[in-house]
Amino acid sequence: MFPIGQFSKMTRLSVKALRHYHDLGLLAPDKIDPDSGYRYYKTSSLERARVIVSLKDLGFPLEEIGTILADCREDTDLLQFLETRHQDLETRLAELQARKHALEGLISTARQSREQVRLRMDEVVEKDLDPMLFAGVRMKGGYGEIGKAFSRVGRKAGFKIAGKPLGLFYDEGYRETDADFEGGFPLRKPIDDEVVDCRELEGGHAVSLIHNGPYSDCGPTYQALLTHIAEKGYTPQSPSREVYLKGPGMIFKGNPARYITEIQLLVE
Amino acid sequence: MFPIGQFSKMTRLSVKALRHYHDLGLLAPDKIDPDSGYRYYKTSSLERARVIVSLKDLGFPLEEIGTILADCREDTDLLQFLETRHQDLETRLAELQARKHALEGLISTARQSREQVRLRMDEVVEKDLDPMLFAGVRMKGGYGEIGKAFSRVGRKAGFKIAGKPLGLFYDEGYRETDADFEGGFPLRKPIDDEVVDCRELEGGHAVSLIHNGPYSDCGPTYQALLTHIAEKGYTPQSPSREVYLKGPGMIFKGNPARYITEIQLLVE
DNA sequence: GCTAAGACCTCCCGTAAGGGGAGAGTCAAT
DNA sequence: ATTGACTCTCCCCTTACGGGAGGTCTTAGC
Numbered sequence: 001m002f003p004i005g006q007f008s009k010m011t012r013l014s015v016k017a018l019r020h021y022h023d024l025g026l027l028a029p030d031k032i033d034p035d036s037g038y039r040y041y042k043t044s045s046l047e048r049a050r051v052i053v054s055l056k057d058l059g060f061p062l063e064e065i066g067t068i069l070a071d072c073r074e075d076t077d078l079l080q081f082l083e084t085r086h087q088d089l090e091t092r093l094a095e096l097q098a099r100k101h102a103l104e105g106l107i108s109t110a111r112q113s114r115e116q117v118r119l120r121m122d123e124v125v126e127k128d129l130d131p132m133l134f135a136g137v138r139m140k141g142g143y144g145e146i147g148k149a150f151s152r153v154g155r156k157a158g159f160k161i162a163g164k165p166l167g168l169f170y171d172e173g174y175r176e177t178d179a180d181f182e183g184g185f186p187l188r189k190p191i192d193d194e195v196v197d198c199r200e201l202e203g204g205h206a207v208s209l210i211h212n213g214p215y216s217d218c219g220p221t222y223q224a225l226l227t228h229i230a231e232k233g234y235t236p237q238s239p240s241r242e243v244y245l246k247g248p249g250m251i252f253k254g255n256p257a258r259y260i261t262e263i264q265l266l267v268e
Numbered sequence: 269m270f271p272i273g274q275f276s277k278m279t280r281l282s283v284k285a286l287r288h289y290h291d292l293g294l295l296a297p298d299k300i301d302p303d304s305g306y307r308y309y310k311t312s313s314l315e316r317a318r319v320i321v322s323l324k325d326l327g328f329p330l331e332e333i334g335t336i337l338a339d340c341r342e343d344t345d346l347l348q349f350l351e352t353r354h355q356d357l358e359t360r361l362a363e364l365q366a367r368k369h370a371l372e373g374l375i376s377t378a379r380q381s382r383e384q385v386r387l388r389m390d391e392v393v394e395k396d397l398d399p400m401l402f403a404g405v406r407m408k409g410g411y412g413e414i415g416k417a418f419s420r421v422g423r424k425a426g427f428k429i430a431g432k433p434l435g436l437f438y439d440e441g442y443r444e445t446d447a448d449f450e451g452g453f454p455l456r457k458p459i460d461d462e463v464v465d466c467r468e469l470e471g472g473h474a475v476s477l478i479h480n481g482p483y484s485d486c487g488p489t490y491q492a493l494l495t496h497i498a499e500k501g502y503t504p505q506s507p508s509r510e511v512y513l514k515g516p517g518m519i520f521k522g523n524p525a526r527y528i529t530e531i532q533l534l535v536e
Numbered sequence: 537g538c539t540a541a542g543a544c545c546t547c548c549c550g551t552a553a554g555g556g557g558a559g560a561g562t563c564a565a566t
Numbered sequence: 567a568t569t570g571a572c573t574c575t576c577c578c579c580t581t582a583c584g585g586g587a588g589g590t591c592t593t594a595g596c
Contacts, residue, residue, distance in 0.1 A: 096364065
C-alpha cells in the first residue's frame with residue numbers, strides 16, 4: 001500500500017491527476033484512511049493505471065476511458081473505440097493540414113513582400129519576361145473582386161506559391177463594372193484543381209512601369225506606358241499584367257497610399 | 269450603426285462571441301447606449317471583425333489576436349506570429365501523426381486477433397512455412413520482458429504490421445533468467461530503424477503445436493513436439509518460434525488461461 | 537395607452553483535464 | 567516535542583465561448 005506521492009511516481013501520473021481520477025471514479029484508491037483521509041494504493045492498481053495512461057496517450061477522453069474500463073477485458077473489445085478514435089483523428093488532422101497550408105501560403109507571400117523593392121520608379125523600363133507557371137481564377141465584375149481570386153488560389157496553392165500576386169486584365173480599356181480579369185500567383189509546382197486554372201504563362205518583350213499609391217489612380221501610369229509604346233512603334237498585347245509588389249495583404253489591408261504595383265504590357 | 273444581432277449576421281460571429289470580444293477589448297462596439305446598454309456597431313468595424321475571423325481561422329488564440337491587432341498594420345508585420353504558429357502546428361501535427369500510427373497498429377492487430385482461430389489443438393501438425401518479412405527487437409532477460417519488444421516494434425511499424433506477434437527463442441532449453449530471445453511482428457513493408465531489426469525470416473518445413481493457457485505451462489507442449497521430432501528422426505533448428513495467436517494485448521492483459529500460442533520448430 | 541413579440545442586457549454556471557495555491561492536518565524521524 | 571515532508575479539502579484559473587435565468591428595451595398592432 002503506497003501513499004499517493006509514491007504511487008504518483010510509479011505511475012508517472014501527477015498527484016493532482018490521481019485525485020482527479022478518484023473524483024471521476026476512474027481509479028479509486030484501494031484504501032482510504034477514515035481519520036486522515038489519506039489515499040493508499042495497492043500494487044495491483046498499477047495495471048489499471050497503466051491502461052489508463054495508454055488510453056490517454058491514444059487521445060481518449062477520461063469519460064470514455066471510464067466506459068472502456070467498465071466494458072472491455074481484451075484488446076479486441078476495443079476495436080470500435082479505436083476505430084471511432086481513428087476517425088476523429090483523421091478529421092482533426094485534415095483540419096490542421098488545411099490550416100498549415102494556409103499558413104504556409106501566407107508566410108511565403110509575406111516573406112517575399114518583406115524583401116524591399118528597390119526599383120526605378122516613374123520611369124518606363126523595357127524588359128524580357130520569362131514564361132512562368134501560373135495559377136489563377138478568372139472572373140467578371142468590379143476590380144475590387146480580384147481579392148477573392150487571390151484568396152481562393154492562395155488556399156489551394158499554399159506553399160507552392162512562388163511570387164507576388166499577379167492580375168491579368170483582358171479588356172481593352174478601363175471598365176467600371178463587368179470587367180474581365182484574372183487573379184492568381186506564379187507557382188513552383190503545378191496544381192490540379194477544378195476552380196483554379198493552372199498553366200504556363202508566355203514570356204516575351206514587355207514595357208513596365210512602377211505605380212505608387214492606390215489602384216484608383218493608375219490611369220496616368222497606363223497612359224505613360226501607352227505613350228512610350230506609341231513612341232517606339234510597338235503594338236501592345238492583351239492581357240495587361242499588374243504585379244502587386246505591395247498591396248493589400250491576405251489579412252490586413254494596409255495603407256493604399258503605400259501600395260506599389262508594377263504594370264507590364266507585353267509588346268510586339 | 270447596427271445592433272449586435274445584425275452585426276452578428278454580417279460578421280458570422282455569434283452574439284455571444286461579439287460580447288465576449290467586447291469583454292476582451294478585442295472588438296469594442298462603436299457606441300453603447302448609456303441608458304439601455306445596447307451595443308451598436310459601425311460598418312467600419314466589419315473590417316476589424318474580418319481580420320479577427322481570419323486570424324481565428326488560422327488558429328491564433330484570442331489574446332494573441334489582440335496583440336496582433338495592436339501591433340500590426342500589414343501582412344508582413346505578421347511574419348513572426350505566422351512562423352511561431354506554424355511551428356506550433358508542426359508540433360501538434362507530429363503528435364497527432366504518432367498517435368494515429370499507434371492507433372493504426374492497434375487496430376490492425378486487434379482486427380486480426382478478432383478472426384477466430386479454428387485450428388486442431390493438442391495435435392502435432394507438420395507444415396511448410398513461407399519466408400516472411402519480419403521486424404523484431406532482440407534482448408536478454410526474463411521472458412516477461414518480451415512485451416517491451418512488441419510495443420517498441422508496434423510503435424515503429426504501426427499499420428505495416430501484417431500478422432500476430434512472433435517470438436524467437438535462441439537458447440537451447442528453457443531459461444529462467446538471462447534468456448536470449450526476440451519479439452516482433454511480420455510486416456507488409458520493410459521499415460528502416462536503428463533499434464528495430466527488419467529482415468527476411470527464412471521458411472522451411474516445421475512441426476507445430478497449439479498451446480492453450482498461460483505461458484508458464486508450455487513445457488509439456490515443447491516436450492510433445494520434441495518427442496514427435498525424435499520419432500520422425502528430424503533435427504530441430506534454432507531459434508524456436510512462438511506465434512501469439514491470442515495473448516496479452518497492447519492495452520489489456522486479458523485472461524492468461526485463454527491465451528493461445530502456436531509453437532513452431534523448423535526441422536531438417 | 538396597452539400589450540405582446542422579439543431583441544437585447546447582465547450575471548452565473550458549465551465545459552476538459554487538471555494546475556496553483558491557501559490553510560490545515562498527518563507521518564516519520566530526530 | 568519539533569521539524570520537514572506529505573497529504574487533505576476547497577477554491578479559483580485556464581479557452582472560447584454556449585445555455586439559461588431574469589430583467590429591460592424597442593417596435594408594431596390595436
